[in-house]
Amino acid sequence: MIGRVLPALVAGLLLxxxxxxxxxxxxxxxxxxNGAPPIYGQTSLLALTLSHLAIVAVAxxxxxxxxxxLAVLVTRPSGREFLPLARTVTSVGQTFPPVAVLALAVPVxxxxxxxxxxxxxxxxxxxxxxxxxAGLTGQPPEVAEAARAMGMTDRxxxxxxxxxxALPLILAGMRLTAVISMGTATIGSTVAAKTxxxxxxxxxxxxxxxxxxxxxxxxxxxxxxxxxxxxxxxSRAARAAGQGV
Amino acid sequence: xxxxxxxxxxxxxxxxVDDVSLNVPEGEITALVGTSGSGKxxxxxxxxxxxxxxxxxxxxxxxxxxxxPVHLLRRRIGYVIQGVGLFPHHSVARNIATVPRLLGxxxxxxxxxxxxxxxxxxxxxxxxxxxxxxxxxxxxxxxVGVARALAARPDLLLLxxxxxxxxAIGRARAQADLRGVQRQxxxxxxxxxxxxxxxxxxxxxxxxxxxxxxxxxxxxxxILTDPAxxxxxxxxxxxxxAFHLLSLSAVLGMTQPGQAQGPAIPREASLRDAxxxxxxxxxxxxxxxxxxxxxxxxxxxxxRQAPE
Numbered sequence: 001m002i003g004r005v006l007p008a009l010v011a012g013l014l015l016x017x018x019x020x021x022x023x024x025x026x027x028x029x030x031x032x033x034n035g036a037p038p039i040y041g042q043t044s045l046l047a048l049t050l051s052h053l054a055i056v057a058v059a060x061x062x063x064x065x066x067x068x069x070l071a072v073l074v075t076r077p078s079g080r081e082f083l084p085l086a087r088t089v090t091s092v093g094q095t096f097p098p099v100a101v102l103a104l105a106v107p108v109x110x111x112x113x114x115x116x117x118x119x120x121x122x123x124x125x126x127x128x129x130x131x132x133x134a135g136l137t138g139q140p141p142e143v144a145e146a147a148r149a150m151g152m153t154d155r156x157x158x159x160x161x162x163x164x165x166a167l168p169l170i171l172a173g174m175r176l177t178a179v180i181s182m183g184t185a186t187i188g189s190t191v192a193a194k195t196x197x198x199x200x201x202x203x204x205x206x207x208x209x210x211x212x213x214x215x216x217x218x219x220x221x222x223x224x225x226x227x228x229x230x231x232x233x234x235s236r237a238a239r240a241a242g243q244g245v
Numbered sequence: 246x247x248x249x250x251x252x253x254x255x256x257x258x259x260x261x262v263d264d265v266s267l268n269v270p271e272g273e274i275t276a277l278v279g280t281s282g283s284g285k286x287x288x289x290x291x292x293x294x295x296x297x298x299x300x301x302x303x304x305x306x307x308x309x310x311x312x313x314p315v316h317l318l319r320r321r322i323g324y325v326i327q328g329v330g331l332f333p334h335h336s337v338a339r340n341i342a343t344v345p346r347l348l349g350x351x352x353x354x355x356x357x358x359x360x361x362x363x364x365x366x367x368x369x370x371x372x373x374x375x376x377x378x379x380x381x382x383x384x385x386x387x388x389v390g391v392a393r394a395l396a397a398r399p400d401l402l403l404l405x406x407x408x409x410x411x412x413a414i415g416r417a418r419a420q421a422d423l424r425g426v427q428r429q430x431x432x433x434x435x436x437x438x439x440x441x442x443x444x445x446x447x448x449x450x451x452x453x454x455x456x457x458x459x460x461x462x463x464x465x466x467x468i469l470t471d472p473a474x475x476x477x478x479x480x481x482x483x484x485x486x487a488f489h490l491l492s493l494s495a496v497l498g499m500t501q502p503g504q505a506q507g508p509a510i511p512r513e514a515s516l517r518d519a520x521x522x523x524x525x526x527x528x529x530x531x532x533x534x535x536x537x538x539x540x541x542x543x544x545x546x547x548x549r550q551a552p553e
Contacts, residue, residue: 140328140330140333141328142326142327142328142329142330143330143331143332143333144330145295145326145328145330146324146326146329146330146331146332147330147332148295148319149293149295149319149324149326150319150320150324150343150344150347150393151315151316151317151318151319151320151321151344151347152316152343152347153316156347161332161334164334165333165334240334241333241334242333242334242335242377242378242379243333243379
């Protein structure tokens with residue numbers, strides 16, 4: 001019960017804050033000094049949040065699509081030899097710091113959203129790829145055998161058996177990617193992408209803790225919400241796949 | 246008729262199936278029996294091309310299976326495996342409907358076929374149609390697995406240790422079910438098993454395999470009374486032979502006129518059951534349902550037909 005009410009309550013509070021940030025000014029005033037503004041006002045927090053979410057959504061969808069296709073390809077008999085390569089690419093994507101990706105991408109792509117999308121895309125490949133791989137390879141061998149023996153074509157097996165059974169794990173990978181990207185997207189504001197990082201950076205530059213808190217909290221709360229939402233999808237998908245209860 | 250012609254399958258230089266030729270008559274159950282590693286499963290899997298033969302041919306109804314698109318071939322051949330392999334994300338009805346759906350049957354016809362098969366396997370359609378595989382017992386899942394394999398009315402059903410995962414009671418029931426269904430539908434079946442008992446119970450013919458070769462292929466009585474090699478004899482187990490032989494015939498054929506005390510035995514019961522009942526109840530003769538008796542002396546005489 002509490003697991004459902006609490007997130008809903010927090011989500012409601014967040015919405016009120018985004019729609020009318022100034023009504024929360026008294027709460028943030030203790031974190032300011034020398035009469036600095038307690039609420040970030042350069043850009044509307046709501047607009048920044050929506051832009052932040054849009055960037056994350058595009059990046060997550062792009063990494064999911066690419067990671068899915070990669071994982072499917074390297075689990076086919078003809079693509080198996082590319083598995084080590086795909087693993088290396090996605091691992092490098094994860095280990096290469098997003099800040100460095102930004103630094104490298106800006107000279108090529110210019111300031112703005114594009115470098116951020118690239119950084120998030122690369123950073124988000126690994127969880128979806130590895131989870132999809134685990135989902136596709138960890139299926140009961142007798143199920144794969146039955147699908148072959150019933151006369152399903154390779155494509156029918158993929159769409160009707162393998163992907164539906166891997167769905168819970170694929171969703172778990174997307175959840176990780178989305179949550180990581182929510183936080184990582186903030187650094188996009190260092191290269192002028194419109195994200196909630198703007199609030200945090202403004203707070204750091206002007207030594208205004210209230211701004212840092214606002215930016216950080218909005219990002220954190222949304223990340224937790226996304227986490228919950230995906231978990232709900234996952235358990236639904238797991239039930240549909242005949243796993244668990 | 247299914248003809249296997251000089252089938253050989255080599256793995257890493259070692260022949261797992263070695264030049265096997267076998268004719269499987271239509272409408273019968275042929276049991277492939279052997280120890281593990283004898284090549285019986287590989288032989289079976291070459292029939293629906295889950296394994297491609299290194300050399301040799303499989304002919305079904307005179308047609309070489311190698312010339313047909315493999316997915317179309319498999320849709321015409323039912324296949325049952327030990328782990329059953331029901332699709333965990335599909336309901337019982339959807340599982341059974343797998344091949345008919347692949348073949349593009351109209352939905353109404355598929356629905357009717359699913360219910361018909363559930364009834365055939367004594368699973369109430371209203372109760373079981375929408376169950377998920379994880380809600381089934383082992384025996385129920387196994388029956389659904391056989392129903393799925395039979396859904397598109399295949400002419401040939403391949404079974405690989407189909408009852409291996411069931412307990413003794415479930416296995417006896419599943420064997421009786423399979424026998425009944427086979428009698429009713431007349432489907433040609435090839436059954437792989439390591440259990441000579443199961444082979445004798447179910448097989449119209451038995452092919453004994455060892456080291457990739459068929460040592461003997463014959464009616465069960467002949468295998469029991471006249472084993473071709475010491476291996477076949479060892480597989481049967483000399484101590485069991487008389488009982489296997491008795492289990493092949495029903496009481497019906499051995500009844501003689503007369504009167505006997507005690508409860509009657511069903512006409513379909515095997516001679517082995519009759520012997521067990523005689524020994525257990527200490528009687529020399531049992532009344533048979535519907536008239537007549539079966540005597541211990543007659544059972545003894547029948548069992549001794551086995552030459553030493």
